[in-house]
Amino acid sequence: MTSLAGRFQFLADVRILPNAEEVRREEPDAEEPCDVEADAHKSSAVEPPRLLSLPVVRLTPDSSARDRRRDRGLPGGSEIQYEFGRSMNGVRSAVRRLSTCKYSTVLEDVDHHLARPYSEVPGPKPIPILGNTWRFFPVVGEYKIEDVAEISKSLYTEYGKIAKMSGLMGRPDLLFVFDADEAEKVFRSEGDTPYRPSMPCIVKYKHQIRKDFFGELPGVIGVHGENWRIFRTKVQRPALQLSVVKKYIAPIQEVTDTFIQRMLDMRNTDQEMPADFDNEIHKWSLECIGRVALDVRLGCLEPNLPENSEPQNIIDCAKFALRNVAILELKAPYWRYFPTPTWYKYINNMDFFREVCMKYINKSLANLKTKNVDEDDLSLLERILVKEEDPKIACIFALDLILVGIDTISMATCSMLYQLATRQHIQETLHQELVRVMPDPNAPITASTLDQMPYLRAFIKEVFRLYSTVIGNGRVLQTDMTLCGYRVPKGVQLVFPSIVTGSMPEYVSDAESFKPERWMKSEKGEESSYIHPFASLPYGYGARMCLGRRFADLEMQILIAKLIRSYKLEYLYEPLEYKVTFMYAPEGELKFKMTKR
Numbered sequence: 001m002t003s004l005a006g007r008f009q010f011l012a013d014v015r016i017l018p019n020a021e022e023v024r025r026e027e028p029d030a031e032e033p034c035d036v037e038a039d040a041h042k043s044s045a046v047e048p049p050r051l052l053s054l055p056v057v058r059l060t061p062d063s064s065a066r067d068r069r070r071d072r073g074l075p076g077g078s079e080i081q082y083e084f085g086r087s088m089n090g091v092r093s094a095v096r097r098l099s100t101c102k103y104s105t106v107l108e109d110v111d112h113h114l115a116r117p118y119s120e121v122p123g124p125k126p127i128p129i130l131g132n133t134w135r136f137f138p139v140v141g142e143y144k145i146e147d148v149a150e151i152s153k154s155l156y157t158e159y160g161k162i163a164k165m166s167g168l169m170g171r172p173d174l175l176f177v178f179d180a181d182e183a184e185k186v187f188r189s190e191g192d193t194p195y196r197p198s199m200p201c202i203v204k205y206k207h208q209i210r211k212d213f214f215g216e217l218p219g220v221i222g223v224h225g226e227n228w229r230i231f232r233t234k235v236q237r238p239a240l241q242l243s244v245v246k247k248y249i250a251p252i253q254e255v256t257d258t259f260i261q262r263m264l265d266m267r268n269t270d271q272e273m274p275a276d277f278d279n280e281i282h283k284w285s286l287e288c289i290g291r292v293a294l295d296v297r298l299g300c301l302e303p304n305l306p307e308n309s310e311p312q313n314i315i316d317c318a319k320f321a322l323r324n325v326a327i328l329e330l331k332a333p334y335w336r337y338f339p340t341p342t343w344y345k346y347i348n349n350m351d352f353f354r355e356v357c358m359k360y361i362n363k364s365l366a367n368l369k370t371k372n373v374d375e376d377d378l379s380l381l382e383r384i385l386v387k388e389e390d391p392k393i394a395c396i397f398a399l400d401l402i403l404v405g406i407d408t409i410s411m412a413t414c415s416m417l418y419q420l421a422t423r424q425h426i427q428e429t430l431h432q433e434l435v436r437v438m439p440d441p442n443a444p445i446t447a448s449t450l451d452q453m454p455y456l457r458a459f460i461k462e463v464f465r466l467y468s469t470v471i472g473n474g475r476v477l478q479t480d481m482t483l484c485g486y487r488v489p490k491g492v493q494l495v496f497p498s499i500v501t502g503s504m505p506e507y508v509s510d511a512e513s514f515k516p517e518r519w520m521k522s523e524k525g526e527e528s529s530y531i532h533p534f535a536s537l538p539y540g541y542g543a544r545m546c547l548g549r550r551f552a553d554l555e556m557q558i559l560i561a562k563l564i565r566s567y568k569l570e571y572l573y574e575p576l577e578y579k580v581t582f583m584y585a586p587e588g589e590l591k592f593k594m595t596k597r
């Protein structure tokens, strides 16, 4: 759910840069203050090498640190000098032996001095005036928006683990980093207010066009710094609390039962779904998000909706957003300089969603006044309304959930169903698990039933690994950093394309194979294969991680479990290609054949 920016060695041994926990594990005296390190950090102790001319690092403990280390029988009490020419490993182990704290900071410092300048990062060359934006122009441009996933793959093939796309009209450089270790380094070192460069049109809508409504706390999407942190703190707990999420098992199931009945009704004589079945999945996800964010059934799954009815308008607006936000975000952003028809339509759309949210939030507020408030019984929305004086907080939050919680989940679901329909043996294994856990297909799903479906959870993770719905994540660097051997200045937009790293053999064993089992522990409790924890991050990482992830998993699990328990899904046409229409999903007619088991 991010924009392109929000989605893309010279040191062959970057892997050995450990995080603070690892260092603490290795160094028994890690808690002790360490003068050596403090000193080393000053330029006198770690002499920043003048590149090429003096490739040497000298680490000199001061006398008191040396005495303390000697008293404790630790090595490293004397000066050590390493030549960079020999190996970075040597430098690292020197630092490790001498210092006991902020070890990674010292290394970062050493790496930084050694690193090459940012200007030397490889990447496609910008042309005058149009920069690299022309590459996205129809006809002449070599890249199409739908091909963003392919672009990131080809950047990796052509330039290696780091590639710079500079000269993009109206936006800063994008720095693609295809290195899970470097992703780990960035994510683990981001502070309390990570900056995800997302959705410039939402930013403009919230911060300029409707600033009077959004004010100082405009939500989490397109918001950064303290204002983001304050807002997130207000909503994070209920949104991620398991006990709250579990309350939605029954309501999501009710929506899903209606949807499956609708699927049965729309089958043609060959028992196939209509060509625009993805639109139907979209309606299911709208109905789910209405239940989660606004406590209502929006009515999007009703057959034969009249033109101009509220649910039909909601469906149309969501469809517009799906088709056009990518164009506004990724193509040359003319709308930033003069309003275009698409931009006007976008504003109207957002205003409409805002009104819908406010309408249902006022209803919920009125209901609450007539209710005895027992916190345990409250919904997500009610919890926020009870806690916050200003109902606008609940409205803005609901709007954020709607903005990012429709396309993500519906495109992910299209992808999941397509993978099931085209991998019959996987579907069969899943079916067996479902029969075991749900002997009566009509019995309601509970939290305990879901807990007993490890293969289903693993299947979802495996689809995300190989066909990452959000093709990557992004961060704006908030301090200078060395990445893949280059000095990257703060302010650069980093892109971590998990669509590429998720299938790199150095991060995932047997990377090309589709194997849900890799996510499951064997009977002996062992992991069945290696996967770098930062290679595939479908919901992002850290303080800014997806706020709807528990709901997203719940919705997909319930739909897949209900469907595959009772029906067989097939896809009997030529394979579909995956494309980016903002999200990464199979493009084409999802005419699944659905037969009773």
Ligand code: HEM
Pocket (backbone or CB within 6 Å): 001, 002, 196, 220, 221, 232, 289, 292, 400, 401, 402, 404, 405, 406, 408, 409, 412, 469, 470, 472, 473, 474, 537, 538, 539, 540, 541, 542, 543, 544, 545, 546, 547, 548, 549, 551, 552
């Ligand atoms: C399969 C579906 C989904 C995927 C793959 C997905 C993925 C993501 C990713 C990658 C991020 C960025 C995280 C980061 O910066 O580290 C994100 C953020 C977010 N997601 Fe999701 N998401 C999904 C569904 C949902 C749903 C259903 C909702 C709402 C109910 C939702 C609400 C949010 C919100 C509010 C944020 C912004 C968090 C912040 O910036 O503080 N997502 N999501």
